[in-house]
Amino acid sequence: MGKLATIICFVITFLLLGGIAVLIAWLADKMKSPMFSIDQANINGYNFTADNHLNATFILEVRSHNRDSKYQIKYDLIVVSVYHSGYTLAYDTTLGPFTQHHGDDIVFTARPRARNVLIRNPELAGDIRNEARAEKLGLEVHVRAAVRYEVARWKHKSYVLRIICTPVFVGLSSGKGSQSTICDVDRF
Template sequence: MPPMATPALPGARRRGLIFWIMAIILTLIFLGGLVVLVAWLTIKPKRLDYVILDASVQKYNLTNDNHLSATFQFTIQSHNPNHKISIYYESLELFVKFNDHTLSFDTIEPFHQPRKNVTKMEDSVVAKNVAISRSDARDLRAQTKLGRIDVDVYVRARVRFNVGIWKSSHRTAKIECSPVTVSLSNAKSRITYCNTSL
């Protein structure tokens, strides 16, 4: 009489099922990583570049009780060096700070930046009777005697990247330009290169 087949134990079945599930998951992860790598090598994304080309101030007034009024004007250049990626800037917020204290704030009109493109943004940011600390006022007065002040310019942008018909989800670009030397005369300002994080 031939021997009877021993039925598989439930534990062995469960281990076999777990093995195949893990193998499928690892295969999908590998394929997904491969797709991302091929896409990255095809697109070859490059970092976006930002510089402040010009900075000036008008109607500058620092009162004896440490209140500042001024109109800051900036020309910001955005360079998209990518061959296959365009960028949708859906919102932009610009902050002018001195010693981490916000002096003024403004929004910039949304725009679309094509591939291999340089776009200039011009903005006037008004500080109106802004109360500042005694130590900041002392630093500002010391710089004013030199005919210029150093401020920090921050831009926070809500962006989406576009490749062909594909658009990415929203991301926040943080652009930091520091220090930006603003002349109190008509002297031409220095170009300031900015740091960017996405």
């Protein structure tokens, strides 16, 4: 019985130490989401017709900062959408792929285009007209990115980042610039 007790004690100790090692590795391996901001926002070719059709090209300078010290982030697909009061005005799907190393910033320019977008909601159309008279549109920018966190050539789990930037103010006159907007980032 002494030999059996020693073996059982050894197995339990081995399992406990192995479990603690796995827990420490899991806690130390927590990946950080990147930080996003809209550094600059402009608009070209703005035209909102009397029958509520919008034409415009939104020019958005998006900055991403990789806060993770271990992982590089590979952006496979990026979609940037422009909203006003929950209504989609424009989107851009021509971005990516990008690779972002530890601590690096990536700045990319998105150009979502609204081509003859009909604004059916009369309240929203009125809001857009009022903001246009004040020469400053208040928008919400959504970014969705399919990403992979990697260490060297070892691939880690893939994620979808959902980034929401609000409010993003876009000046309609050439002299009015925008202020930087910090974005909220969710990873799932």
